[in-house]
Amino acid sequence: MLTIEPGKIPTKDLHQFILGAVAPRPIAFASTISKDGQPNLAPYSFFNAFSSNPPILIFSPARKVRDNSVKHTLENLYEVPEVVISIVTIDMVQQVSLSSCEFPKGVNEFVKAGFTALPATLVKPPMVKESPVNMECKVIEIKPLGTEGGAGNLVICEVLRMHIDDALLDEQRKIDQRKIKQVARLGGDWYCVVNEQNLFQVEKPNTQIGIGVDALPEYIRNSRWLTGNELGQLGNVHEMPLINPAFEDDHLKKIIQYYSLNPDEMERELHTYAKKLLAEGRVQDAWQILLGA
Numbered sequence: 488m489l490t491i492e493p494g495k496i497p498t499k500d501l502h503q504f505i506l507g508a509v510a511p512r513p514i515a516f517a518s519t520i521s522k523d524g525q526p527n528l529a530p531y532s533f534f535n536a537f538s539s540n541p542p543i544l545i546f547s548p549a550r551k552v553r554d555n556s557v558k559h560t561l562e563n564l565y566e567v568p569e570v571v572i573s574i575v576t577i578d579m580v581q582q583v584s585l586s587s588c589e590f591p592k593g594v595n596e597f598v599k600a601g602f603t604a605l606p607a608t609l610v611k612p613p614m615v616k617e618s619p620v621n622m623e624c625k626v627i628e629i630k631p632l633g634t635e636g637g638a639g640n641l642v643i644c645e646v647l648r649m650h651i652d653d654a655l656l657d658e659q660r661k662i663d664q665r666k667i668k669q670v671a672r673l674g675g676d677w678y679c680v681v682n683e684q685n686l687f688q689v690e691k692p693n694t695q696i697g698i699g700v701d702a703l704p705e706y707i708r709n710s711r712w713l714t715g716n717e718l719g720q721l722g723n724v725h726e727m728p729l730i731n732p733a734f735e736d737d738h739l740k741k742i743i744q745y746y747s748l749n750p751d752e753m754e755r756e757l758h759t760y761a762k763k764l765l766a767e768g769r770v771q772d773a774w775q776i777l778l779g780a
């Protein structure tokens with residue numbers, strides 16, 4: 488086990504451990520403007536949403552570890568406390584990376600990275616035409632987290648207006664998670680993309696309370712075959728299932744027929760079959776198999 492004490496390793500190394508561990512991070516593409524009207528565009532993956540009412544986003548332009556200088560984005564925000572935060576998708580990622588170069592102050596990254604600036608409706612910084620989601624924000628507070636290189640500056644923003652491309656929406660006019668192909672930042676040069684191959688759903692347990700892993704019968708909780716994820720699925724039912732006399736399953740019948748003389752093998756077969764059903768999302772059926780054990 489590698490144990491790290493912040494302060495005992497160089498900041499640049501600690502930074503990489505944090506980036507690798509706290510990942511994937513969504514990317515805020517932050518469009519700001521100086522008091523002279525010079526636009527600036529830069530990506531920030533120390534970013535997330537923190538409240539819906541009021542709608543609050545926070546991102547963090549850090550002091551550079553190398554020379555303790557601050558980002559142009561931050562300088563602009565002190566001059567004009569407004570920002571458009573755009574969502575970064577797979578179609579934009581190379582240009583977004585290009586925009587993160589340390590261009591001299593006053594260089595317009597919209598031009599350098601080849602993005603199209605669209606006038607925003609409520610704030611001065613422009614929106615990014617190529618992004619499917621633009622959020623016009625006012626800055627509520629900037630909270631410096633330190634004065635040394637590597638110190639973040641929390642830019643706390645309130646969303647005033649969101650613009651979402653129709654092409655992302657489903658029939659209910661909600662964002663279809665399969666259509667918005669966000670990219671996220673990890674450690675080093677790694678990114679990941681949201682697409683159908685890596686999306687999966689986990690049933691939301693917030694309307695009814697799950698019975699909990701601690702309530703599972705001991706032979707299930709201590710199963711040699713079931714994983715933590717599978718126990719989580721079983722513990723997420725809202726009441727302890729009872730044996731259903733009407734439950735019929737050909738495979739269960741075969742297991743009982745072939746393995747009734749060998750309890751160990753029978754357990755293995757039942758638990759392995761339950762795993763298969765859980766993988767298919769058939770939680771109640773898996774319970775019936777396990778209760779039959």
Ligand SMILES: Cc1cc2nc3c(=O)[nH]c(=O)nc-3n(C[C@H](O)[C@H](O)[C@H](O)COP(=O)(O)O)c2cc1C
Pocket residue numbers: 514527528529530531532533534547548549550557558559560561583584586587588589590672
């Ligand atoms: C995907 C990505 C995410 C980044 N996230 C951050 C971040 O969270 N904080 C930060 O200070 N710099 C971050 N950077 C680096 C800045 O984008 C970079 O320093 C940029 O030059 C700042 O531009 P500016 O000085 O015009 O504001 C990131 C770069 C990339 C490519």
